[in-house]
Amino acid sequence: MENKAPIVEVRHVSKCYHRGSQIIPVLQDITFDIGDGEFLALMGPSGSGKSTLLNLIAGIDKVDAGTITVGGIDITTLSEMDLARWRSVNVGFIFQFYNLIPVLTAFENVELPLLLTSLSKAERRAHVEMALRVVNLLDRMDHYPKQLSGGQQQRVAIARAIVTDPTILVADEPTGDLDRVSTGEIMELMDTLNTESGKTIIMVTHDPRAARKAHHIRNLDKGVLDSDAHP
Amino acid sequence: MKIPFSYSLRNLWTRRLTTTLTASGMALVVFVLAAILMLAQGLEKTLVETGSYDNVVVIRRSSVSEVQSAVERYQASIVETDPAVAIGDDGKRLFAKEILVLITLPKRGSNQPSNVAIRGISEESFRLRPQIKLLQGRMPRTGSAEIIAGVSVVKRFNGAEVGESLRFGMRDWTIVGVFDAGSTGFSSEIWGDADQLIQAFRRPVYSSLIFKLRDSAEFEIVRKRIENDPRLTLEAKRETQYYEEQSKMMAKFLRILGISLTVIFSLGAIIGAMITMYAAVANRIAEIGTLRALGFQRFSILIAFLMESLLLGLSGGLAGLICASLMQFVTISTVNFQTFSELEFAFSLNGEIIVTALSFSLLMGFVGGVLPAVRASRMNIVDALRES
Numbered sequence: 001m002e003n004k005a006p007i008v009e010v011r012h013v014s015k016c017y018h019r020g021s022q023i024i025p026v027l028q029d030i031t032f033d034i035g036d037g038e039f040l041a042l043m044g045p046s047g048s049g050k051s052t053l054l055n056l057i058a059g060i061d062k063v064d065a066g067t068i069t070v071g072g073i074d075i076t077t078l079s080e081m082d083l084a085r086w087r088s089v090n091v092g093f094i095f096q097f098y099n100l101i102p103v104l105t106a107f108e109n110v111e112l113p114l115l116l117t118s119l120s121k122a123e124r125r126a127h128v129e130m131a132l133r134v135v136n137l138l139d140r141m142d143h144y145p146k147q148l149s150g151g152q153q154q155r156v157a158i159a160r161a162i163v164t165d166p167t168i169l170v171a172d173e174p175t176g177d178l179d180r181v182s183t184g185e186i187m188e189l190m191d192t193l194n195t196e197s198g199k200t201i202i203m204v205t206h207d208p209r210a211a212r213k214a215h216h217i218r219n220l221d222k223g224v225l226d227s228d229a230h231p
Numbered sequence: 232m233k234i235p236f237s238y239s240l241r242n243l244w245t246r247r248l249t250t251t252l253t254a255s256g257m258a259l260v261v262f263v264l265a266a267i268l269m270l271a272q273g274l275e276k277t278l279v280e281t282g283s284y285d286n287v288v289v290i291r292r293s294s295v296s297e298v299q300s301a302v303e304r305y306q307a308s309i310v311e312t313d314p315a316v317a318i319g320d321d322g323k324r325l326f327a328k329e330i331l332v333l334i335t336l337p338k339r340g341s342n343q344p345s346n347v348a349i350r351g352i353s354e355e356s357f358r359l360r361p362q363i364k365l366l367q368g369r370m371p372r373t374g375s376a377e378i379i380a381g382v383s384v385v386k387r388f389n390g391a392e393v394g395e396s397l398r399f400g401m402r403d404w405t406i407v408g409v410f411d412a413g414s415t416g417f418s419s420e421i422w423g424d425a426d427q428l429i430q431a432f433r434r435p436v437y438s439s440l441i442f443k444l445r446d447s448a449e450f451e452i453v454r455k456r457i458e459n460d461p462r463l464t465l466e467a468k469r470e471t472q473y474y475e476e477q478s479k480m481m482a483k484f485l486r487i488l489g490i491s492l493t494v495i496f497s498l499g500a501i502i503g504a505m506i507t508m509y510a511a512v513a514n515r516i517a518e519i520g521t522l523r524a525l526g527f528q529r530f531s532i533l534i535a536f537l538m539e540s541l542l543l544g545l546s547g548g549l550a551g552l553i554c555a556s557l558m559q560f561v562t563i564s565t566v567n568f569q570t571f572s573e574l575e576f577a578f579s580l581n582g583e584i585i586v587t588a589l590s591f592s593l594l595m596g597f598v599g600g601v602l603p604a605v606r607a608s609r610m611n612i613v614d615a616l617r618e619s
Contacts, residue, residue, distance in 0.1 A: 055613055058524070060523070060524050060612040060613055060616070061612070061613050080529075081528060084523070084526050084527070084528050085526065086526075087524065087525070087526045088525060088526025088527075089526075091524075093521075093524050093525065095521070095616070097517070099517060099518075099520075099521040099616070101238065101518055101521070101522075102245070102518075103237075103238060103241035103242050103244075103245055104235075104237070104238065104241070108235070108237070112522075112525055113525050113526065115233075115234070115235065116525070116526045116527065160525075
């Protein structure tokens, strides 16, 4: 695959966790780029720091050292409030356990990120319906999460992630809670989003089958990133 | 932008049992608060409605009520001739010299003695209180030992029916009629001829003078004339003001009692709400992390949880208020501290009580919810998402 202009630039990022007086290094001097429209899989054993790295790129955690630039903005310099605003526009989240709000319908869950925009109600409705159409769940928009299967819930979560047309999609073990069939469906969907809509996807996974859909696989071990590899 | 209101509302509905139990605690507190405020309001309303704005009550200076007042006969004559006293169509002055004494009568059911006010009236007393209607029997004859009883007295005391007789002031008094004065204090009195009662109770003085103003605007002039006359040691008040003052002490006592009880009870309800809201936060940590990750600010999370707690308080407040509003159909009687006589009155609900009760329920919701809401808003996103 040809090299594309980087949309994410990670430079000398380090991160430690504190457990009492003990300091546990999680990421050590990580430097790499993610091209625009790239589908990257981050793999590695448990505790290797891949989720931490994803959280830092998504702007929900803070680096101890280094910089992360996404779409030309150095997110490590943003205040908490600015970072929240930035996330609402630039990041779509896909979680392992879907993280849908149980008291809201599929439609309302997908609409949530749009409440942070200045769109009118009618515009929000149009966006939500389009996102649900992409994940093929328009007929289930009035269903609550508990009325949907795991695969369907994850598709609603994907619709929520793409509804604002974010700069990057971050997915943390998106197939970790799904059966084989649903895993296949979700990965097909993510592949379509990447190939047809040009979405940049950064995915943390343990599942080699899921990683096969990615353009690049980067392995993390004990907080250190290994060399680039193609699936 | 805010997290949708439906999020808070549906979360309460999802936890129906917990919500109901917590709201019930708050409802109980609001019920107690509203009921006692309604009691105080009912007392005030009854006494204030007893008076007429155009009537003037004259009592001895510094006496708190008619019971403690004494007006000499010569003083009564001086006031009676005041030019501000209205004159009726028949040319008579609308002026009454009255006496108020207390007797004890056995209450229906318990047979326990309780104070009842006996009002000695003049010919013009009825014309000064047009709200009084004779329900049964006839008016008492001047110069006779005949009395008429207010409808509340008949209802609450033994031996007060028409045709029965009561013994007081070393005489037997025949009840010849029953009158209704609406929801006023007069309904809790027995009326008879003033001069007969003065003799019976060996009181050479009247308790009060009542007259209608020729022109209502003249009140201040009359008041100054009466209060500045060196022959008179009297004070004049509009009848409405007089009865309003009669209710003050009791109403104040009821309000202080109500607020004290409510504050004590509300501590329990607030702790209940706090436990419920802490549990709500603990059960929704991953949700909070998700909302924060999506871009909702800490303040939005704070408001969403606070809204939930306020809704909890409001639902308790509405339930308590609905129960309290049913108390309007209940009438009770109690001894008014200022007149020492039994007074019957109904619980009365007004806009101010509704606002106070609902505000208090919202306050309980706020106090109970603020700490859990702050906790929710201060959560670290990554830690919260780990709870998935």
